[in-house]
Each structure stands twice: as structure tokens, then as C-alpha cells.
Amino acid sequence: DTGVSQDPRHKITKRGQNVTFRCDPISEHNRLYWYRQTLGQGPEFLTYFQNEAQLEKSRLLSDRFSAERPKGSFSTLEIQRTEQGDSAMYLCASSLGDRNTDTQYFGPGTRLTVL
Amino acid sequence: LAKTTQPISMDSYEGQEVNITCSHNNIATNDYITWYQQFPSQGPRFIIQGYKTKVTNEVASLFIPADRKSSTLSLPRVSLSDTAVYYCLVGDSLNTGGFKTIFGAGTRLFVKA
Numbered sequence: 001d002t003g004v005s006q007d008p009r010h011k012i013t014k015r016g017q018n019v020t021f022r023c024d025p026i027s028e029h030n031r032l033y034w035y036r037q038t039l040g041q042g043p044e045f046l047t048y049f050q051n052e053a054q055l056e057k058s059r060l061l062s063d064r065f066s067a068e069r070p071k072g073s074f075s076t077l078e079i080q081r082t083e084q085g086d087s088a089m090y091l092c093a094s095s096l097g098d099r100n101t102d103t104q105y106f107g108p109g110t111r112l113t114v115l
Numbered sequence: 116l117a118k119t120t121q122p123i124s125m126d127s128y129e130g131q132e133v134n135i136t137c138s139h140n141n142i143a144t145n146d147y148i149t150w151y152q153q154f155p156s157q158g159p160r161f162i163i164q165g166y167k168t169k170v171t172n173e174v175a176s177l178f179i180p181a182d183r184k185s186s187t188l189s190l191p192r193v194s195l196s197d198t199a200v201y202y203c204l205v206g207d208s209l210n211t212g213g214f215k216t217i218f219g220a221g222t223r224l225f226v227k228a
Binding site: 041108 | 151156158159160161164217218220
């Protein structure tokens with residue numbers, strides 16, 4: 001079990017640039033989640049995939065954000081035309097997908113800084 | 116949505132037992148209660164999960180009363196390395212079958228020597 005991995009761990013970009021983050025879930029997990037976390041706050045749900053299907057998106061996910069999970073394996077989160085308010089830790093989690101328990105395993109996160 | 120309320124912060128000393136209580140008055144019949152631990156610059160880590168009564172693992176115990184409107188995470192004999200933020204979550208099952216996990220601000224536990 002290699003755990004959930006995320007790449008890159010840190011990203012510094014200038015306002016207006018596009019960025020893309022990658023998440024590799026635990027191999028047998030069919031659910032994948034993206035969260036955003038700012039300093040002093042708990043993670044905020046952004047979106048969720050069941051295999052390759054994106055089944056839920058938070059209202060926090062503006063049109064500048066898009067997530068994909070081709071083939072139901074790794075996932076990417078892209079932010080277009082970044083703004084300073086996008087600076088945060090972006091966390092990915094995966095789970096086996098039991099309806100009631102759904103224990104999520106988190107990756108180390110990607111810290112985004114928008115200058 | 117099942118919202119949780121927990122203390123913002125707690126202090127303790129090494130070797131003491133720490134109990135963190137979480138309120139979740141609107142918990143749904145099928146919801147489980149899950150606790151996560153988070154260290155700075157890391158993703159949250161699963162600690163324990165339960166539905167009712169008591170659950171114990173090698174790390175912690177979780178006490179859930181019969182009405183399930185609250186739960187208490189118990190950490191036995193804490194050490195300095197237990198200093199972290201602890202989140203109480205109640206699973207909000209989406210119609211799609213997944214979880215729209217709602218994290219609160221968590222409880223910041225500070226263990227002193």
C-alpha cells in the first residue's frame with residue numbers, strides 16, 4: 001500500500017496563470033475526493049468521483065476549476081486564471097466506497113501560492 | 116447536513132488522558148461518526164470510526180451515547196507527538212452514494228511536557 005500521492009507538493013504561480021495538480025489514489029479505491037484547505041480552517045469539499053464519473057461538485061468550485069479522472073485511476077485538478085484567493089492547500093483523498101462508512105485516506109496535499 | 120460542534124482548542128500534559136467531545140444533534144440514522152487527526156502541512160489521517168456504543172483501536176477509543184447526538188474521542192496517555200488538530204465528522208451520504216464530508220474547524224490539541 002503506497003498511500004495517496006499528490007504532485008507537486010508545492011506550487012508557486014503568478015496571478016492569471018493556469019495550474020494543474022495530480023492525485024494518485026490507493027490502487028483499489030474507486031472513490032476520489034478533492035478538498036481545499038486554508039490556514040486555520042478544516043478542509044472544504046470541492047468535488048468527488050466514483051470511478052471516472054464526477055458525481056458531485058461544490059459551489060466553491062467556480063468555472064475556473066475543473067477536475068478529471070480519466071479511466072478511474074489518477075485525477076487532475078486544474079485551476080485556470082489563478083487568483084490570489086486560490087492560495088491554499090489542495091488535498092486529495094480516496095476511499096473504497098462503502099456507503100455508510102467511507103473511510104477516506106488523504107494525500108499530503110499540494111500547497112498553492114498565487115503571487 | 117449533519118453539522119458538528121467541537122471545542123476550538125484544548126491543552127494537556129504528557130501522560131494524561133484527553134477526551135474531546137463533539138456534538139452532532141442532526142445526525143442521520145445511517146451516518147457514522149469519524150475522527151481524523153491532522154498535523155501541520157499534512158493531510159488528515161483517519162483515527163477511528165463508530166456508529167454506536169464504544170469502539171476501541173490501538174490509537175484511541177470512541178464513546179457514542181444511545182441518542183448518538185454526541186461522541187467523545189478518548190486519547191490515552193498523550194505524548195508531545197499527539198499535538199495536532201482533531202476533526203469530528205458525520206458522514207453525509209450523497210444521493211449518489213458517496214460522502215460530502217463536512218469538516219469543521221476542528222479541535223487544536225496542544226500537549227505540553
